[in-house]
Amino acid sequence: MAHPATQPAAHTEHQEHPIKLYLVVWGLLFVLSLFSYMVDYIGLHGYLRWSLILLFMILKAGLIVAIFMHMAWERLALIYAILLPPVLVLVFVALMVSESHYVLLSRMTFFGTGP
């Protein structure tokens, strides 16, 4: 924005994609959403259900970030700055899983209510 004369030129290098690309991704997202809905509709359970939910979720998130948000055409400096920090949330997940087990154990031990 500080250099208006050169601004449009600086962005044409990666913003001109055919509309067809967006329609294809749109279609893929529809199909993936349908699949994840079918997981519930068919009534799958256990590890098969959870792994399928995660698989479709990651594929959808990847398509949205890479194509719709144009991350696939950015430089690595931006990709790493934005996509690596959320990975650290997984450490937080591990901490809270351990903490939740402890809370559950305490509740069962001291309040005498089994699950």
Place this chain on the structure above:
Amino acid sequence: MTDVVETETRISQPRPDGLRGFASDWASDQRTFKNVSWGKAMMWIFLLSDTFVFGCFLLAYMSARMSTTVPWPNPSEVFALNIGGTEVPLILIAIMTFVLISSSGTMAMAVNFGYRRDRRKTALLMLLTALFGATFVGMQAFEWTKLISEGVRPWGNPWGAPQFGSTFFMITGFHGTHVTIGVIFLLIIARKVWRGDFDTEKRGFFTSRKGHYEIVEITGLYWHFVDLVWVFIFAFFYLW
């Protein structure tokens, strides 16, 4: 008001790609994001911080669900709708998902037409996106009304663990707020596109900086993020 003059934002020799480029971009003394304007970089950084907000909500939900000694209500049954005498599981949520994905599709095309400087198509696609977003919020209001009338409260519900209500209202409420803000944001920018502000580089009322079609892409980033968050909420809250 004059624009800020930046020192050396363009390098004469070609920039290296890959990891070498990553290292040289970050090691350079000046701006790190070489071909990204500050408006876009700051939207990305805002979205990163918002990722942590929603990450914490989903983590709180995970901890509550893992540590409760009372069974968690089955979302498949809680969110079922009675259509023609049969209970269809999660159908409203599925339709909401499709509506939001469609809005993302129209937004992506709006960004594309924005860079082609097609004023009319950009504005119309943004308005269509806003319409999908408003539909989504309307369906969410219907869902809340239905659950509240069935007795779901932040402190309890008829089917099991009391934390179900508080996490449901917290997570979907925050997401719905984001969608609502996005719809307002879209309408403001669509009006500017329609009026031709970005063709004449009219200065903004608040920032007094020249307007560019890039703002359509920045609005799009926010909108796709709202869709992205829904992907995770759909997977973890409704399907798990």
